[in-house]
Amino acid sequence: MSDDDVLALVTRVREACTAAGENDPLDEAAVLALEHRGLDGVRAWTPSSAGESTGGPTGEGFALRRDTELDLAVAPADRGAGVGAGLAAQALAEPGPLTAWSHGDHPAARALAERHGLARARELWVMRRPASEPLPPVEVPDGLTVRGFHAAPGPQADTDRDAVLAVNAAAFAHHPEQGSLDAHGFVERTAEPWWDPSGLILAHDEEGLAGFHWTKQHSPQLGEVYVVGIAPRAQGRGLGRLLTLAGLHHLHERGVGEVHLYVESDNHAAVHTYSRLGFTHAAADTHVQYRRA
Template sequence: MRRPVGPAAPPLPEVAPAPGVRLGHWRDGWEPDPEAETAALLAVNGAAFAHHPEQGGMDRADLAARMAEDWFDPSGLLLATDEATGDLLGFHWTKQHSSTLGEVYVVGIAPAAQGRGLGRTLTLAGLHHLAGRGVGEVLLYVESDNAPAVAVYSRLGFDHADVDTHVMYRRPA
């Protein structure tokens, strides 16, 4: 799916976190213990993608390898935390491919926090981040049978892009 975010694109809605939710980014000073922050991110990712053979199995080594990539930007790894407890509720990891193209790399919401609009909020925050970096278009990959995610992305202006359909699986009937 793709969505334009440049000056000629429809304007992005404002980011409005729910009461009690704080938005920030990776290592911006909320979490005084980097190991705890890493563990929280891996726990939310593992729970959110428990069904996904690739994303759900991310461990510390995988996380470190991704963060060592040239494209990694700590300010593009957005976090939603509970203001009262400091618990990580979800995250949106953005990726900038070029000066004109960005990506919704991963959006993960803790199962206990689902249904609170965090997917929309975090996706919007990431779109604003990428637009602020000057990209004109944002792409994302999502399984077509992930109806809740497809609905969120569609309502935010994303459309199916044939050019990005890399793999299609058919489940046995």
């Protein structure tokens, strides 16, 4: 298949999964990489290629491997016939370190992981909060200013961007995905349809940017606590709760019916903060990363 054919197949499978009420099988980083760089640096397998090599079944599905990261998905209508097993056999044949996400903790993904020696390594929770629940007010202490990102392109916006990237790098220095955000990634995200400068909320003190809350509005009904980053020097002052509240007020003012967020299941401090603000987690809202050493 040509690159264009593979990309079209990936789109069809993603649409089939979400139409069936499932999570998108690709995370944001994978989607942005395909949008901006296509299949550059990606090895791709499709059911037709896997079937030709192994004599296995064919259908709608894909496996994409970039460095040590694997994404694999099969359209709901084509599951149960060995399509996923054939793709996994191809994509996992090469030994070495590898990670793969199951967006929804699917039993089939669990079985494939066990078969190929991938261990359950991380759990990412989705927590949700209905906008119908009232919010406490935002109380900004003396010495702190809270505002949106500078909307107009120019030196002020560049200063805001650089400050956000610096705080993000420090706050998420040990986070495998968020900590790698750079200027190029920032530009990619601000080119997305959901980008709203007023939804990137900044808190400044006398030393500069102390923290930020980047919100998303996916649709008129759904908002997201996208990233809350606090500078290490400003931690322990309640800024995480303050900025989360400011972002929730921003999203509620735009009429969303629900706000969700993603949080590592073992980040007990963050889970506690979000729970106190009315967020809850259901077992089905769990994403699992599998890892092969």
